[in-house]
Structures are given as structure tokens and as C-alpha cells.
Amino acid sequence: MQAREADVAIIGAGSAGLSAWHAAHKHADNVVLIEGGKFGTTCARVGCMPSKLLIAAADAAHHARDAGGFGVRTGPVEVDGRAVMTRLKQERDGFVGHVLESMKRIDEADRIEGHARFEDPHTLIVDDRLRLKARTIVIATGSRTHWPKLFEAAGDRLIVNDDVFAWDELPQSVAVFGPGIIGLELGQALHRLGVRVRIFGKRGSLGPFRDQALHDYADRTFNEEFYVDPEAKVEAIERDGDGVIITFLERHTGKRLTERFEYLLAATGRRPNVDRLGLENAGLALNDAGVPCYNRFTMQCRNVDDSASHVFIAGDANQELPLLHEATTQGRIAGDNAGRYPEKRAGLRSTPLSIVFTDPQMATIGQNRALLEQRLGGCECIAVGEATFDNQGRARVLRRNRGLIRLYAEHGSGQFLGGELFGPQMEHIAHLLAWSLEQRAGVNQMLEMPFYHPVLEEGLRSALRDLSANLQQGPAIVERCMEHGPGD
Structure with missing residues (x-):
């Protein structure tokens, strides 16, 4: 050796x-x-x-x-x-x-x-x-990629995202397991390319969202285009010829269905x-x-x-x-x-930022609301502002008027804390918010920035205005929040 x-x-x-x-x-x-x-x-x-x-x-x-x-x-x-x-x-x-x-x-x-x-x-x-x-x-x-043992019943019809990019031709049908980032992105893309797709989840999660309002809005929106069940009841997976048979309860009707797919795509985590x-x-x-x-x-x-x-x-x-x-x-x-080494230095860890390239796009900035409440001492310390894109001007012009923004800020200081986004071209708005959070900007300071008309960013301004209106500011509020511990 x-x-x-x-x-x-x-x-x-x-x-x-x-x-x-x-x-x-x-x-x-x-x-x-x-x-x-x-x-x-x-x-x-x-x-x-x-x-x-x-x-x-x-x-x-x-x-x-x-x-x-x-x-x-x-x-x-x-x-x-x-x-x-x-x-x-x-x-x-x-x-x-x-x-x-x-x-x-x-x-x-x-x-x-x-x-x-x-x-x-x-x-x-x-x-x-x-x-x-x-x-x-x-x-x-x-x-x-890893998957539950149940999936192994699909045999060589079980694939992961790596295998998708080795295809020479698109298949006729794919069952996607896992409505996370990879599953939603690939599932919607294959659907739009003419592949019959159903997406099955298990624990109810959908993409990166933790805010229930965003989760429910996105669930409704995606299901208008293709089938997604975040809490699917799958009864059986069987290898059959050159395909895989899946038996499940249809989420909208509760009926037991048995359908055949060319592949089972495991997108259940890594x-x-x-x-x-x-x-x-x-x-x-x-x-x-x-x-x-x-x-x-x-x-x-x-x-x-x-x-x-x-x-x-x-x-x-x-x-x-x-x-x-x-x-x-x-x-x-x-x-x-x-x-x-042995000298060491603490590195700068940037603001958490995640973007999912579905349509509408999904994005999260900063910590989710549950973690923020735990960190700051309870829900009384956090203000929430929101806006939808259902009637937002630029979104209606583009015929892409589906979306919801939820933003979080700290009572007392008025500091922006993060948010969850669902809507058209959120990759750009998410960056603006991540930069604002990185610079520890306050909500009112963010509202002082220029907003052109008509642009999608005006939807962000609406959410910031709602957030500002819901903020309780002043030192007394800060002191009250500090008195609470996690879980109070």
C-alpha cells in the first residue's frame, strides 16, 4: 500500500x-x-x-x-x-x-x-x-436519495432524480413520492411536458412551507393543475411487467384507485x-x-x-x-x-434563503414562524403581514395572479424577521427580502425603498404595509416580550 x-x-x-x-x-x-x-x-x-x-x-x-x-x-x-x-x-x-x-x-x-x-x-x-x-x-x-422499504416492491421501476436526467425520451406516466422541493419541481415539470403524474406525500408537508396559510393556499393551487396529496393513503405498490401498480385512496373522493405507472420516482429526502x-x-x-x-x-x-x-x-x-x-x-x-489550524475563525453564515422553482414559485427567508416564536418568547412578540396576488395589477397583466405572501416582524423594534412566499417570480422578491434581513432592516425602512409601477414588487409593498399596520412598537412591548419564555 x-x-x-x-x-x-x-x-x-x-x-x-x-x-x-x-x-x-x-x-x-x-x-x-x-x-x-x-x-x-x-x-x-x-x-x-x-x-x-x-x-x-x-x-x-x-x-x-x-x-x-x-x-x-x-x-x-x-x-x-x-x-x-x-x-x-x-x-x-x-x-x-x-x-x-x-x-x-x-x-x-x-x-x-x-x-x-x-x-x-x-x-x-x-x-x-x-x-x-x-x-x-x-x-x-x-x-x-433514500426511500422507505415499501418502494423496493417497484423493482427496477424505482428511480431517483438522477435517473430522470439520463432519460433519452420522456415516459408516459410517473408516480412521484415526496411533495418536497425535488418532487414538486420535477412532478410539475413532467406534467407540463405531457407526462401523467400523481404526487403522493405522507406527513402532510408541502415544499418548504411551515406557515399553514401558505401550505393550504399552495395545496389548492397545485391541485388545480395536477394531483398532489400531501397525506396520501397508499395501500400497495406492485411491480407489473414494465411498470408499477399503485393502489391508493383518492384524496377528493375517498375512492380506492389502482393505477399503473411506468416509474415510481422517489423524492422522499436525502x-x-x-x-x-x-x-x-x-x-x-x-x-x-x-x-x-x-x-x-x-x-x-x-x-x-x-x-x-x-x-x-x-x-x-x-x-x-x-x-x-x-x-x-x-x-x-x-x-x-x-x-x-489550530487557529480558527468563526465564519459568516448568511440569512437562510430557499427557493423552489415551481409555478407559482415557493420561497422562504429567515427562520420559520414556529422557530421565531420559540426564539423570541411566544407569538405575542411577532407581527404578521400578508398580501395576495389574486388581484395584484402586474400579476393580472401576466395572467399569473395566484399567490400569497406572509411576512414576520418583531413587535417593539419593528425589525423584519423573515417570511414565506408563494407567487409569480418569487425568486427575485425573495432576494430583496433576504438582503433586507441580512442588513437587519426595519419594516418602515423597507417601505421607504422605491417601488416602480406596475411591477410584482408592489405585492411585496402591500404585504409590508399590512405588516407595518399590525406592528405594536415601543419599548414597553419589547420589555413584555422579554418577560415571556419559550412556550408561554
Whole structure:
């Protein structure tokens, strides 16, 4: 077995790992990057970019069908599934190529292919051919899809989102399990491209929403276009010929239905890729899910004796926020601290921001209302403002007048705290709100910003006005809120 030493070893060459390598290399010359799969990030290969390519094609088909509402006659809309997938793969390969091109900045000798596992806290074994000793180690191994055992009855008809982007042609039908971000995005896109789709959930959740009003509004809106049941009662899944048969109770009628689909798409969540790392040999404290315990501001792991470890963790591997911008930020913090170890610095964690590219789009900014109430000491400390897009001027012009905004602020200080959004082009409004929250802006300060007419942002102004009207401001309110504890 070969032997080698390094200042910093980074396990995983995805978004977090690459960010960690560049940050660590500023402080240490001998930094190695270990990848057990294909080089090229999850985002570029099977995540953000190919899914948005599929959604873009779906939206084009949808808007073409909807053109008649503007008095524009286009004739029957035909979707060439093979052409859709061909463009998707071509563009996807271009994005992957850009990632691979950027990796050329890393010396080939410092890019190691193979699966790494801990032999001891400072030693990694790579494919039983290399023993690598490192002063510090960054775990950036990402995550993978997981599903309930029930789904395995579908056999080779069981697929995950990675498999969708390998299709040469679109199927006739797909049953999607999981109405989260991935399930809703892919499910709606496939529906708009002419695929028969049903989306099944289990625990009642819908996308990222925690505010019940947003959840219910989105549920009604999506069901006007395609079938979504966040609390589905699925009785059986069976493999049948070249398809899968699903027996379930139809949510609107309660009737027992048995339907056949070409595929069962599992979008029921992801699990961190830490189970093959031999963490039992690393001396790390683990949580109930088997993930290392860590400080989210330094990304430094804790040892079993509660001392600070020389091991850091970043990206989807830590199961905190499975988003590319978060992985990049965490990787930069982890790499910086691994490179300068034993010195360490707290990194800047940006405002939580999540966007779902459905239509209407879904977005969340900051912490959800339940967490805010717990943090601030009860619901009496939080004001809520809302506005719908049902009659909003610009939305009606675009014939996209469905949506609801709910915003939160603190009584007393008037500081904006976050919100949940459902409506047209919320990706842009979500950024405005995230920037405002990052700058700790007050609601009245936000209302002083310029708003053009007619734009969708006027819907945001309506919600801010409602929020401002509901605010109780003054030091007495702040003192009263501080007297309450969580759960009061």
C-alpha cells in the first residue's frame, strides 16, 4: 500500500469540497482532494442545473398552451420529449464541463480518485491502495436519495432524480413520492411536458412551507393543475411487467384507485454520505443520525470527549441545509479553518434563503414562524403581514395572479424577521427580502425603498404595509416580550 502525507485532506469534490480546497490552499500548500465518484458537482450533474433545464422546457410548453388567454392563437402544442432531453443533456454537459475546467487549477497529483475511510483520527485509507496521513481533514461527501422499504416492491421501476436526467425520451406516466422541493419541481415539470403524474406525500408537508396559510393556499393551487396529496393513503405498490401498480385512496373522493405507472420516482429526502467513512475510527461525537456533531460557525467537529477536533464538515454531509450556496459557504469556512489550524475563525453564515422553482414559485427567508416564536418568547412578540396576488395589477397583466405572501416582524423594534412566499417570480422578491434581513432592516425602512409601477414588487409593498399596520412598537412591548419564555 502506498503512503502519503498532507496538510489538509478533503473528502468529496462537490461544491463544498471544491470551496474548501480553494480556502485551505490559501494557508497550506499540501492540500489533497479525494473523490469517490465522478468529478463534477451534484448541482451541475443531477441537481440544480438539469432540473432547471427540464423546468424551462415545461414552462415553455405551458405558456404556449396558455397563449390563448391573451388572444394569441398558436395551434396544438406538441412536446418532442427526445428533443427536450437532448437539449437538457447538452446544456448539462456544458455546466459539468465548466466545473471540470475549473478543477484544472488543482494539480493532478492532488486529485485522488477513490473511496476514503478513517483508519484513525489522522489517517485515511483510499480504496485499500493508499494510506494518507493528514494534519486536518474536511468531510464534504454530500448526500444521496433514500426511500422507505415499501418502494423496493417497484423493482427496477424505482428511480431517483438522477435517473430522470439520463432519460433519452420522456415516459408516459410517473408516480412521484415526496411533495418536497425535488418532487414538486420535477412532478410539475413532467406534467407540463405531457407526462401523467400523481404526487403522493405522507406527513402532510408541502415544499418548504411551515406557515399553514401558505401550505393550504399552495395545496389548492397545485391541485388545480395536477394531483398532489400531501397525506396520501397508499395501500400497495406492485411491480407489473414494465411498470408499477399503485393502489391508493383518492384524496377528493375517498375512492380506492389502482393505477399503473411506468416509474415510481422517489423524492422522499436525502441522507448524508457518512456511513462508509469509518467514523467510529475518527474519535468524533455523532448525533442520532450518525452525523458528526459540529459548530455551525467554524464547521469544526467535536470529539467524543467533547474536545475540539481537527476534523471539519461541510455541505450536505452535515444534513443542515442541502443548498448549493450553503455548501459553498460552509466549504469556505471549513477549508479556511482546516488550512489555518489550530487557529480558527468563526465564519459568516448568511440569512437562510430557499427557493423552489415551481409555478407559482415557493420561497422562504429567515427562520420559520414556529422557530421565531420559540426564539423570541411566544407569538405575542411577532407581527404578521400578508398580501395576495389574486388581484395584484402586474400579476393580472401576466395572467399569473395566484399567490400569497406572509411576512414576520418583531413587535417593539419593528425589525423584519423573515417570511414565506408563494407567487409569480418569487425568486427575485425573495432576494430583496433576504438582503433586507441580512442588513437587519426595519419594516418602515423597507417601505421607504422605491417601488416602480406596475411591477410584482408592489405585492411585496402591500404585504409590508399590512405588516407595518399590525406592528405594536415601543419599548414597553419589547420589555413584555422579554418577560415571556419559550412556550408561554
